[in-house]
Amino acid sequence: MYSKTVLAKKLLAAATGLLLTTFSGIISADDPFKIGFVYVGPVGDHGWTYRHDIGRQAIEAEFGDKVETTFVESVPEGADAERVIRKLASSGHGLIFTTSFGYMNPTVKVAKAFPDVKFEHATGYKRSDNVSTYSGRFYEGRAVLGTIAGMMTKTNTIGYIASFPIPEVVRGINAFTIAMRKVNPDATVKVVWVNSWYDPGKEADAAKALIDQGVDIVTQHTDSPAPLQVAQERGVMGFGQASDMSAFAPDAQLTSIVDNWDAYYVERTRSAMDGSWTSEDTWAGIENGMVDFPEYGAMVPDDVKAAADVIKEGIVDGSLHPFQGPIMDQNGKVVAEEGVTIDDGTLLGMDFYVEGVQGTLPK
Amino acid sequence: MISLQPRAMPSKLMGYLAPLIALGLTLLSGLVLFALLGVPVGEAFHAFFIEPISTPYGLSELGVKATPLILIGVGLSIGFRAQVWNIGAEGQLILGGIFGGAVALYFYEVDAWYVLPLMLIAGVIGGMLWAAIPALLKTHFNANEILTSLMLTYVAGLLLSFLVHGALRDPDGFNFPESRLFHDAALLPIVMEGTRLHIGAVVALFVVVAGWVLLSRTMLGFALKVNGAAPRAGAYAGFSQKRLIWFSLLLTGGLAGLAGLIEVAGPIGQLQPTISPGYGFTAIIVAFLGRLHPIGVLFAGLIMALSYLGGESAQITLNLPVAVTGVFQGLLLFFLLAADVLINFKIVRKVRRQL
Numbered sequence: 001m002y003s004k005t006v007l008a009k010k011l012l013a014a015a016t017g018l019l020l021t022t023f024s025g026i027i028s029a030d031d032p033f034k035i036g037f038v039y040v041g042p043v044g045d046h047g048w049t050y051r052h053d054i055g056r057q058a059i060e061a062e063f064g065d066k067v068e069t070t071f072v073e074s075v076p077e078g079a080d081a082e083r084v085i086r087k088l089a090s091s092g093h094g095l096i097f098t099t100s101f102g103y104m105n106p107t108v109k110v111a112k113a114f115p116d117v118k119f120e121h122a123t124g125y126k127r128s129d130n131v132s133t134y135s136g137r138f139y140e141g142r143a144v145l146g147t148i149a150g151m152m153t154k155t156n157t158i159g160y161i162a163s164f165p166i167p168e169v170v171r172g173i174n175a176f177t178i179a180m181r182k183v184n185p186d187a188t189v190k191v192v193w194v195n196s197w198y199d200p201g202k203e204a205d206a207a208k209a210l211i212d213q214g215v216d217i218v219t220q221h222t223d224s225p226a227p228l229q230v231a232q233e234r235g236v237m238g239f240g241q242a243s244d245m246s247a248f249a250p251d252a253q254l255t256s257i258v259d260n261w262d263a264y265y266v267e268r269t270r271s272a273m274d275g276s277w278t279s280e281d282t283w284a285g286i287e288n289g290m291v292d293f294p295e296y297g298a299m300v301p302d303d304v305k306a307a308a309d310v311i312k313e314g315i316v317d318g319s320l321h322p323f324q325g326p327i328m329d330q331n332g333k334v335v336a337e338e339g340v341t342i343d344d345g346t347l348l349g350m351d352f353y354v355e356g357v358q359g360t361l362p363k
Numbered sequence: 364m365i366s367l368q369p370r371a372m373p374s375k376l377m378g379y380l381a382p383l384i385a386l387g388l389t390l391l392s393g394l395v396l397f398a399l400l401g402v403p404v405g406e407a408f409h410a411f412f413i414e415p416i417s418t419p420y421g422l423s424e425l426g427v428k429a430t431p432l433i434l435i436g437v438g439l440s441i442g443f444r445a446q447v448w449n450i451g452a453e454g455q456l457i458l459g460g461i462f463g464g465a466v467a468l469y470f471y472e473v474d475a476w477y478v479l480p481l482m483l484i485a486g487v488i489g490g491m492l493w494a495a496i497p498a499l500l501k502t503h504f505n506a507n508e509i510l511t512s513l514m515l516t517y518v519a520g521l522l523l524s525f526l527v528h529g530a531l532r533d534p535d536g537f538n539f540p541e542s543r544l545f546h547d548a549a550l551l552p553i554v555m556e557g558t559r560l561h562i563g564a565v566v567a568l569f570v571v572v573a574g575w576v577l578l579s580r581t582m583l584g585f586a587l588k589v590n591g592a593a594p595r596a597g598a599y600a601g602f603s604q605k606r607l608i609w610f611s612l613l614l615t616g617g618l619a620g621l622a623g624l625i626e627v628a629g630p631i632g633q634l635q636p637t638i639s640p641g642y643g644f645t646a647i648i649v650a651f652l653g654r655l656h657p658i659g660v661l662f663a664g665l666i667m668a669l670s671y672l673g674g675e676s677a678q679i680t681l682n683l684p685v686a687v688t689g690v691f692q693g694l695l696l697f698f699l700l701a702a703d704v705l706i707n708f709k710i711v712r713k714v715r716r717q718l
Binding site: 036042070071072073074075076077078079080082083084086087088090091101102105125164165166167195348349350351362 | 420424427428520521524525528537538539540541544559626629630631632633635636637638639640671672675676678679680682684685
C-alpha cells in the first residue's frame with residue numbers, strides 16, 4: 001500500500017509539473033494565441049465540419065501570426081472526446097471550440113479542470129464561467145427552402161433526408177413544412193432517417209429511395225453532398241446543406257443553407273485575446289449572417305426568388321417568424337393559436353411533427 | 364507464373380515473430396510516408412509514438428483506450444481458436460452497455476455499494492444474451508455465425524438509439540438523445556488519481572491471465588484448440604461441438620458486454636447513441652495481431668490503442684490528417700497477413716509447359 005500511494009503522489013507531482021511548464025509557456029507575450037478546434041467529421045465533408053474549418057481559416061486570415069490554430073478531425077462523440085479536448089487545453093490552447101452536440105459533457109468536464117482556458121461548445125445547453133454555447137437558427141433558413149420547394153414541386157411530395165430525431169432536426173423539418181404549406185397546402189414531406197451525420201453511401205441510398213417514391217425535390221439534414229449528387233443524376237432538384245454545394249450538382253441545387261461561423265469565431269477570438277470574453281449563449285440567425293445563402297440556382301424562376309426573398313427579409317425585420325401560429329401537429333391538434341409564436345424553449349425541445357409531414361417521429 | 368505452395372512445416376518461431384516483422388515494416392513504410400508528406404521524420408515519429416505516452420496522464424489514457432480492446436480481444440482469440448467466428452462483438456458490447464446502463468439509471472437515486480456489481484453482472488448478461496442468438500441459430504439451424512452475429516450488431520446499434528431517444532432519455536435534457544449522467548455510485552473507481560484510468564483496466568489484466576490459464580492449463584482449453592485444429596478428431600475424442608460453440612460465443616459475448624459496461628460506467632458516464640467507436644471490430648485485428656494468445660492480445664491492444672492516441676497527437680502537434688491513423692492500422696494488418704501467408708506458403712515459380 002505504501003509504495004502505491006508514493007507512486008501515485010509522484011505521478012501526480014509529475015503531472016502537475018508538466019501542466020505548470022505548459023502554462024508558463026502561454027504567458028510569454030510574443031507567443032501566438034493558440035486556438036483549438038474539435039471536429040466530429042472530416043474537414044473534407046463539404047458540410048458541417050467543412051464550414052467550421054472555414055471559420056477557423058477566417059480567424060487565421062484576420063489575426064495572421066498573432067494566432068495559431070489547431071484542429072483534430074473525426075473525433076468520436078464518446079470516451080475519446082474528453083481526451084482530445086484535454087490534450088488541447090493542456091498544450092497551451094487558450095480558446096477551444098468543440099463543434100458537435102456530443103462533446104457537451106466532456107467539454108464541461110475539462111473546462112472545470114482548466115479554469116483559465118475558454119471553451120465554446122456548439123449546439124449544446126450546458127454553460128459555466130468558462131464555457132459558452134452557440135448555434136445558428138437554421139430553422140430560419142429551412143423556412144426559405146420550404147417556400148421555394150412548395151412553389152416548385154410538381155409531384156407535391158418532397159423528400160427529406162434526416163440524421164437523428166433530435167430537436168434541432170425536427171425543428172428544421174417543421175419549419176420547412178410550415179413554410180412549404182403556406183404556399184402550397186397540398187404538398188407533403190416524406191422523411192427518411194439515416195441515423196448518421198455523415199455517411200455518403202446511406203445518404204445516397206435514401207435519396208434514391210425517395211426519388212423512386214415520386215419526390216421531385218430532395219432536401220437534407222445530413223452533411224455530405226451525396227443526396228444532391230443523386231438528385232443531379234436523376235434529374236430532380238434539391239438543396240445543399242451547411243455549405244454551397246452547387247459545384248457537386250450545378251443543375252440540381254436550388255439554393256442552400258450556409259452555416260457561416262466566420263464572424264462569430266473572429267469576434268470570440270478577439271474578445272478572448274483582449275480579455276473581454278465572457279460566457280454567453282448565442283443563437284443567431286439570418287439577421288447576423290450566421291445563417292447564410294448562396295446565389296439561387298439558374299432554374300429558380302423570378303417569382304420564386306422574390307417569394308423567398310420576402311421570407312428572408314421578413315425574418316430579418318422581425319415581421320415574420322417561421323413558427324407563427326396557427327400551427328397544428330400531425331394529429332390536427334393546435335400547438336399554436338393564430339397570432340401566437342412558439343417560444344424558444346419549446347423550439348429547443350421540439351419533439352413532434354407538424355401537419356404535412358408523413359410518417360411518425362421515431363421516439 | 365508465380366504460385367503459392369503450402370509449407371509442410373510452417374515455422375512456429377516465425378509465427379510468433381510475424382507481428383514484430385509487421386510492426387517493423389509498418390514503421391519503415393511510415394518513414395517513407397512521412398518523408399513523402401514533407402514532414403520531418405523524427406518529429407513525426409515522436410508525435411505519433413512517443414509523445415502520447417510521455418506523460419503519466421498519457422499512459423493512463425493508453426490504458427483507458429486499450430481496456431475494451433483487450434477484454435474483447437481475449438474473448439475473440441479463444442473463440443477463434445475453436446473456429447467460432449464471432450464478428451458481432453460490437454453488438455454484444457452495445458448490449459452490455461445498455462443492460463449495465465439501464466441498471467445504473469434504475470438505481471439513479473440510490474447511493475449504495477451494490478449498484479456497481481449489479482451493473483457489472485447485467486452488462487455481462489447483456490453481452491451473453493446477444494451472443495446466445497447466433498449460438499442458438501448455429502447449433503439448431505447451422506446458420507453461419509459470421510453473418511448472424513454481424514447483422515445483430517446493427518440491430519444492437521438501433522436498439523441503443525431507440526432507447527436513448529425514448530425510455531432512457533434524460534428527462535431534463537431538452538429531448539436530446541442521451542441518458543442522465545450516472546450517479547457517482549454507478550461510476551467505476553479511478554485507480555490513478557487525476558486521470559480516467561479506472562478499475563476496468565485491472566479487470567482486463569485479470570482477464571488476460573484467466574484467458575491464458577484457460578487455454579494452456581485446462582481440459583476445456585485443450586478441447587477448444589483441438590476442435591479448432593481438427594474438428595473430427597475433436598469429435599472422436601468426445602468433445603461436444605455444440606457445447607464448444609455455446610461456450611465460445613457466451614464467453615466472447617460476456618467479455619464484450621463487460622467491455623461495453625466498462626465504457627459507459629467509466630470514461631463516458633452515461634448512455635449515448637454511440638458508445639463505441641468500433642472497438643468490437645478493432646478487437647478482431649487485435650486478436651490476430653496478438654496471435655490469438657491472451658498475452659499477445661495484451662500487447663496488441665496496447666499497440667492499437669497507441670495508434671489512436673498517436674493519430675490525435677500528430678494532428679495537434681504536426682497538423683497531420685486523421686487519415687494517417689487509418690493508414691498505419693491498415694499497413695500493420697496488411698503486413699501481418701502478408702507475413703502469415705509467407706510463413707504458411709512458399710512462393711514457387713511454375714514453368715508453363717509448351718505443348
